[in-house]
Amino acid sequence: MEATNNNSVESVQDMTWAEGVPLMAGQYMMGLAEPSPETKDYWQGVKEGRLFIKQCSGCGKHNHPRRIFCTACNSDALESVEAKGTGTVYTFSTVYRAPVPAFEKEIPYSVGVLELSEGIYLFSRIIPEKxxxxxxxxxVQLTFQETGPxxxxxxxxxVG
Ligand SMILES: [Zn+2]
Structure with a gap:
């Protein structure tokens, strides 16, 4: 049985919640490659090799994924701050079968949720020690993976 994916080109065309440009792997949308107003500083940081997350200036809580209001105190005073880039593996999965042909040269690879030092959880590729x-x-320590053009x-x- 063939798996289905709701992130097809058709559903991407209906997307109006952000102004970003979809990052495609074949017919599948992998995320937004270009910044929307809410993610502009995040993507600029990625270009510079830095990871920016939001922090509430009212209560100090870090918020991720990016939100308009703080999840702890509902303040809309969220500032972009640079993450330390450290944390631990919270959970993960290793992929042995490429979901689309574009990923065949990368298998096996691991993805998962990291708990960062700031107390937020972030989904990312995880690179094991050799x-x-x-x-x-x-x-874990933050690094960056080149994804193509x-x-x-x-x-x-x-890291140990
Ligand atoms: Zn807050």
């Missing part, structure tokens, strides 16, 4: 496997709780994405390298 010859080792990804494991829950492993410390559309640029780069944050990734996390296990």
């Amino acid at each position: 010859g080792k496997e990804v494991r829950i709780g492993a410390p 559309n640029g780069r994405l944050p990734a996390f390298q296990i």
Whole structure:
């Protein structure tokens, strides 16, 4: 049975919630490659090799994914701050079968949720130490993965 994916070209054309340009892998949308007003500083940081997240200037809580209001105190005073780029593996999955042909040269690879030092959770590619496997709780350090002509994405390298 063939898997279906609701992020097809047709559903992308109906998307009106952001002004970004879809990053496509074949017919599948992988995210927005160009910034929307809410993500402009995030993508500029990625170009510079830096990771920016939002922090509430009212209560200090870091917020991610990006939101208009703080999830702790509902303030709309969210500032963009640079993340330390450190954290641990919260959970992960290793992909052995490419979801689309564009990913065949990368398998096997791991993706998962990282708990960053700022207390936020972020989904990203996870790069194990050479010859080792990804494991829950492993410390990670921010790096970046070149994704082709559309640029780069944050990734996390296990560091011990
Ligand atoms: Zn707050």
